[in-house]
Structure formats: structure tokens, C-alpha cells
Amino acid sequence: MCGIVGYIGNSQAKDVVIKGLKRLEYRGYDSAGIALINGSLSIKKCKGKVSALEKLLSDSEKGSIAIGHTRWATHGEPNDVNSHPHVSSSGKIAVVHNGIIENYNALKLKLQEEGYKFYSETDTEIVAKLIESFIDKNPSIEFVKAVKLALAQINGTYGLAILNSDNPETIFVARKGSPLLIGVGEGEMLIASDASAVAEYTDKVVYLDDGELAIIKKDEYQVINADDVELTKEVHELAMSLEEIEKSGFPFFMLKEIFEQPKTISDSLRGRINVEDGSITLGGITSVMDKLVNAKRIIIAACGTSWHSALVGEYLIEWLAKTPVEVEYASEFRYKDPLIGEGDVLFVISQSGETADTLAALREAKEKGATVLGIVNVVGSTIARETDAGVYLHAGPEIGVASTKAFTGQVTVLALIALSLAQHKGAIDKKSSKKIISALSKIPSQVEEILKQSDQIKEISNLFTYAPNFLYLGRSYSFPVALEGALKLKEISYIHAEGYPAAEMKHGPIALIDDMMPVVVIASTKHTNDKMVSNVEEVKARKGRIIAITSPSNEEVRDLAEFSCMIPETEDVLSPLLSVIPLQLLSYYVAVNRGCDVDQPRNLAKSVTVE
Numbered sequence: 001m002c003g004i005v006g007y008i009g010n011s012q013a014k015d016v017v018i019k020g021l022k023r024l025e026y027r028g029y030d031s032a033g034i035a036l037i038n039g040s041l042s043i044k045k046c047k048g049k050v051s052a053l054e055k056l057l058s059d060s061e062k063g064s065i066a067i068g069h070t071r072w073a074t075h076g077e078p079n080d081v082n083s084h085p086h087v088s089s090s091g092k093i094a095v096v097h098n099g100i101i102e103n104y105n106a107l108k109l110k111l112q113e114e115g116y117k118f119y120s121e122t123d124t125e126i127v128a129k130l131i132e133s134f135i136d137k138n139p140s141i142e143f144v145k146a147v148k149l150a151l152a153q154i155n156g157t158y159g160l161a162i163l164n165s166d167n168p169e170t171i172f173v174a175r176k177g178s179p180l181l182i183g184v185g186e187g188e189m190l191i192a193s194d195a196s197a198v199a200e201y202t203d204k205v206v207y208l209d210d211g212e213l214a215i216i217k218k219d220e221y222q223v224i225n226a227d228d229v230e231l232t233k234e235v236h237e238l239a240m241s242l243e244e245i246e247k248s249g250f251p252f253f254m255l256k257e258i259f260e261q262p263k264t265i266s267d268s269l270r271g272r273i274n275v276e277d278g279s280i281t282l283g284g285i286t287s288v289m290d291k292l293v294n295a296k297r298i299i300i301a302a303c304g305t306s307w308h309s310a311l312v313g314e315y316l317i318e319w320l321a322k323t324p325v326e327v328e329y330a331s332e333f334r335y336k337d338p339l340i341g342e343g344d345v346l347f348v349i350s351q352s353g354e355t356a357d358t359l360a361a362l363r364e365a366k367e368k369g370a371t372v373l374g375i376v377n378v379v380g381s382t383i384a385r386e387t388d389a390g391v392y393l394h395a396g397p398e399i400g401v402a403s404t405k406a407f408t409g410q411v412t413v414l415a416l417i418a419l420s421l422a423q424h425k426g427a428i429d430k431k432s433s434k435k436i437i438s439a440l441s442k443i444p445s446q447v448e449e450i451l452k453q454s455d456q457i458k459e460i461s462n463l464f465t466y467a468p469n470f471l472y473l474g475r476s477y478s479f480p481v482a483l484e485g486a487l488k489l490k491e492i493s494y495i496h497a498e499g500y501p502a503a504e505m506k507h508g509p510i511a512l513i514d515d516m517m518p519v520v521v522i523a524s525t526k527h528t529n530d531k532m533v534s535n536v537e538e539v540k541a542r543k544g545r546i547i548a549i550t551s552p553s554n555e556e557v558r559d560l561a562e563f564s565c566m567i568p569e570t571e572d573v574l575s576p577l578l579s580v581i582p583l584q585l586l587s588y589y590v591a592v593n594r595g596c597d598v599d600q601p602r603n604l605a606k607s608v609t610v611e
């Protein structure tokens with residue numbers, strides 16, 4: 001979703017900002033813009049890619065201070081006028097904004113009555129004009145005071161960066177519900193909505209919290225809270241290498257991230273399992289283990305791919321630790337007035353740690369007294385900071401919009417949590433526990449083996465590139481994998497795809513099956529093998545084109561299928577970590593064949609920061 005970058009220092013600000021905006025392209029956007037101060041304020045913005053914006057900039061646009069934006073349209077269609085920055089009537093104030101200003105209509109009407117003219121359909125334009133209205137009423141007012149007065153009237157969410165040509169050495173930023181950080185350099189400062197935009201310049205970052213306003217100059221910054229108290233903020237060290245946020249020879253980030261999984265799963269396991277004695281160490285949740293052990297039920301809330309890993313988590317925790325689990329769409333959780341309170345535990349799962357609905361679910365549960373735990377990838381993200389405790393994935397930055405390595409990281413962490421809880425509850429014996437830990441330790445090399453079959457999966461994808469529909473079927477642990485496989489295909493190739501529990505197919509989707517319908521069957525769990533064979537027979541009887549993901553113990557399914565991909569044998573509970581890999585590759589190759597922009601699929605955003 002929308003991205004913000006800003007720079008003040010001795011380098012050419014526009015170059016740093018454009019580069020930063022390119023780093024944020026993965027978040028999903030439809031237009032881009034930049035504001036620079038060089039004597040006066042200069043604005044360039046347009047619909048389309050950052051490269052189109054770059055072409056609008058001439059050599060004369062020099063200066064040491066600039067803010068930039070990538071917009072993902074919420075209010076008003078994507079076009080040049082609605083792109084950010086938005087400016088005040090005097091042309092002296094420029095604003096870029098992430099989030100949604102809910103009372104913008106009322107504020108706009110009031111400002112229009114006062115004579116201010118509006119040109120865009122956005123909610124953001126009111127911010128520039130509202131600040132200006134306070135200056136017009138009191139020309140001697142300090143600029144920051146006018147900003148504060150404006151913020152006090154705004155309802156909704158924002159990450160804001162503001163330039164004022166009367167204060168040409170300062171960037172003003174404010175945060176409420178939309179992430180912002182300051183990159184602290186030597187003789188230069190950056191601001192961004194996402195650390196990947198600053199990682200090239202500094203490894204020191206200050207995360208702003210809700211209600212905070214920062215005044216940033218090239219050598220210093222000041223952060224004040226809503227009560228006007230100056231704060232001493234912790235400076236965090238950013239553990240993000242440039243290599244992690246570059247394609248490193250791969251044509252797309254998604255492919256790079258699929259191939260990174262042997263390493264990212266190893267990183268999720270590192271220091272947390274001991275194959276010799278079967279123990280698990282999860283330092284992040286040690287302090288809340290008693291609460292987990294005593295919980296009568298666990299609720300998991302998440303969105304998108306993270307919701308699918310939550311479904312795998314439900315099977316894992318119920319099967320291993322024998323604690324009942326409920327999985328909720330984070331976006332629905334709040335609106336059912338959830339029956340949750342003290343004694344309950346809510347896990348939220350989020351790659352980005354910034355998804356607005358997941359954050360809202362967390363806050364709702366926290367307010368009602370529940371213990372709130374996070375399974376998050378991005379270190380220092382809002383969800384990571386607001387949860388009582390949690391476990392990081394350590395998967396490194398995920399740039400491709402379609403989530404891949406985060407899914408396997410989440411399932412790995414959920415397996416560890418389920419096992420650790422089972423051990424603490426005495427729900428699992430030592431031998432079984434050791435067996436699963438040993439199987440977990442083999443997963444990275446088994447993923448490596450599956451990746452070696454990528455050419456074969458590419459050939460299968462060539463045959464189905466133009467199929468209008470796909471059906472994905474799975475049972476038990478493979479059902480969430482079926483959902484995830486279908487989601488991957490939809491997201492990046494725009495082919496309609498549905499994931500179904502294999503037997504449920506008979507209650508509807510079976511009507512769609514004919515000799516044109518590819519049916520991807522995930523048959524990699526031993527305990528549902530026989531039943532899967534029957535379901536595959538049903539598909540075959542209707543001439544469906546069967547692509548099977550099977551393991552050696554499911555030979556019958558392989559024999560029935562037209563195409564198959566063999567994954568190594570593992571414990572049933574861990575099978576999603578392997579069976580999802582061919583599905584990621586299948587969707588990737590289909591999308592590439594169709595000429596789709598795999599990393600930046602239309603209309604989608606990597607991090608959905610609006611509800």
C-alpha cells in the first residue's frame with residue numbers, strides 16, 4: 001500500500017527519494033510523486049510507475065530536502081491530480097499521506113466555506129489546506145503549532161510527511177495508525193514508512209508510535225508526543241542487508257523468495273530445537289507459557305496467507321497440544337463483539353506486522369483482557385511492538401506481494417509453538433516429540449529436493465497457462481495448503497481458482513469439473529490417503545485434469561493423476577511445509593507465462609494498512 005520516503009542531507013534529495021520509492025514499489029501502488037524544496041516548493045507527480053515519475057524530473061530539480069510517495073488509491077481514482085503530494089493554496093506546504101482521514105468531507109466543506117479551493121478527490125488534500133488555514137488566521141504562528149492544530153481536528157489514520165518552503169531545512173512527520181520511522185544518518189536523515197527504503201543509507205532507525213510528531217533536520221530530530229512532551233526514543237539497529245532487498249540475479253523477488261526457503265526455514269529453527277534431547281527453546285514466549293498452558297482455548301487471527309497458516313496452526317495445536325483453537329479472519333473478529341477476555345490467548349499472525357485489520361483485532365482482544373501474542377516477520381513492526389510477547393519468523397524481508405517464505409516461516413514457528421505447548425502440558429510423550437523435532441530438522445533439505453523439480457513443474461504450468469479456472473483439493477493438513485495454492489494462483493496470474501476440502505467438492509464444485517478443468521490434488525498426508533484416492537477417482541470419472549502433489553506413501557494417487565510432483569516423506573503434521581512448495585512454483589510459472597507482473601500484481605498491496 002502507500003509508501004512514504006523523505007530525505008534531508010548533503011546528497012541530492014530527489015535521487016535518494018526516487019531510489020527509496022523504488023524500494024517501496026513492492027508494497028503495491030498506482031501513482032507516485034515527489035516534493036522538493038529548492039528556494040520554493042516544486043512538485044512532480046503522475047499516475048503509473050516510479051520510473052514514469054523519474055522521467056518528469058529534470059536536472060534543475062536539485063535540492064537537499066524532499067519527500068516522496070507511492071499511492072494506492074482509496075479516495076479518488078488513480079490519476080495525476082489525485083497523486084500525492086498535495087499542496088496548500090499558497091503552494092508553500094506539501095503533504096504526503098498514508099492512511100484514511102475519516103472526517104475529511106466535513107473538514108473540506110468547512111474549508112470550502114472559508115474560501116479554500118480543492119482540486120483532487122482525495123482525503124489528503126484537506127491536510128495541506130487545514131494547516132494553511134491556521135497560518136492564514138494567525139500569520140505569526142509557529143509552523144509546527146499549525147500542524148498540531150490541524151492534527152487535532154483529523155479523525156482516522158495517518159502517516160504524514162510535510163514540507164513547508166518557509167522552513168526549508170525541516171521535514172515534519174506525524175503518525176497515527178500508519179507506520180513511520182526515522183533513519184538516522186551522519187549529517188543526513190531519512191524518513192520512511194518501511195525500513196527497506198532507508199537500509200542502504202543507515203542501520204539506525206527510530207520507530208514512531210501513534211500520536212507522535214517529529215521535527216527532522218539533517219543533524220538532529222525531535223520527537224514529541226500528543227501531550228507535547230519531548231521524548232527520548234530508542235534507536236534500533238536495523239538487521240537488513242542490501243542483498244536481502246535485491247533480486248540477486250533472479251527475474252522476480254517471488255522466485256528468489258521461493259528458492260530462499262531452505263535457508264529461511266533453517267533460520268526459523270536455528271537455536272530453537274535440539275534434536276538430541278528433543279527440547280524446544282522459544283525465548284519470546286517463555287514468560288507467557290503458563291498462560292498458554294492454562295488457556296481453555298486459543299484464538300488465532302490473521303489475514304490472507306497468514307490466515308492460511310493460522311488454519312495449519314489450528315491442526316498443529318489441537319493435534320499436538322490438545323488445546324482447542326479457533327481461527328478468525330482478523331477483519332471480522334472485531335465486528336462480532338468477540339467473547340474473549342482474561343484467561344484467553346489470542347495469537348495474531350502477520351508477515352508485515354502492519355496489517356490494519358490484524359492490528360485492530362489485537363487491540364480489541366488486549367482491551368478485553370486477553371493475552372496477545374504475535375507471530376511476525378518484520379522486526380520492530382507495530383504488531384510486534386504491541387503484543388505481550390511473540391515469536392519472530394527470521395525469514396528476512398519478503399518483497400514479492402504473493403507471500404511464500406513467510407508462509408513456511410509461520411508454519412515452522414506454529415509447529416514449534418504447538419510442540420513446546422504440548423511438552424509443557426504433558427500432552428505428548430518424549431519419543432513422539434523427538435520424532436517430530438527430528439522431522440522438522442530435515443525440512444530445509446527436503447525443500448531443497450523439491451526445488452530441484454522446478455523444471456518439471458514449469459512444464460506442467462506450460463500446459464495449463466490459459467486454463468480459465470483451477471480447483472485445489474486437500475484434506476486435513478492439506479486443506480489450508482489447497483486454499484493457499486489457489487490464492488497464489490489468483491493473486492499473480494488472475495486465474496480464478498478455488499481451494500476446497502476434498503470431500504466437500506461433492507457439494508458444489510464437482511459440477512464444474514470437465515476435461516478442461518485442472519484439479520490440483522494435495523495428497524501428502526498418510527492418514528487421509530485412502531479417502532483422497534476416492535476423491536481423485538471422482539475427479540477422474542468426470543475427466544478432470546489431475547495434477548497431484550503426493551509423497552511416496554501415496555502411490556495410488558500418483559498413478560491416477562495425469563501429472564504429479566513427488567515430495568519427500570515427513571510427519572503428516574509437517575507436510576504443509578513441503579506440499580506448498582510445488583504450488584508456489586506452479587503459480588509463479590503460470591503467471592510468468594501469462595506475462596503478469598509477478599512481484600506487483602494489479603490492485604494488490606503487500607501490506608494492507610487500511611481496514
Ligand code: G6P
Pocket residue numbers: 303304305306349350351352353354355358401402403604605606607608
Ligand atoms: C496482503 C498481502 C498478502 C498477505 C496479507 C496479510 O493481502 O498481499 O500476501 O498474506 O496481506 O499480510 P500480513 O503482513 O499481515 O501477513
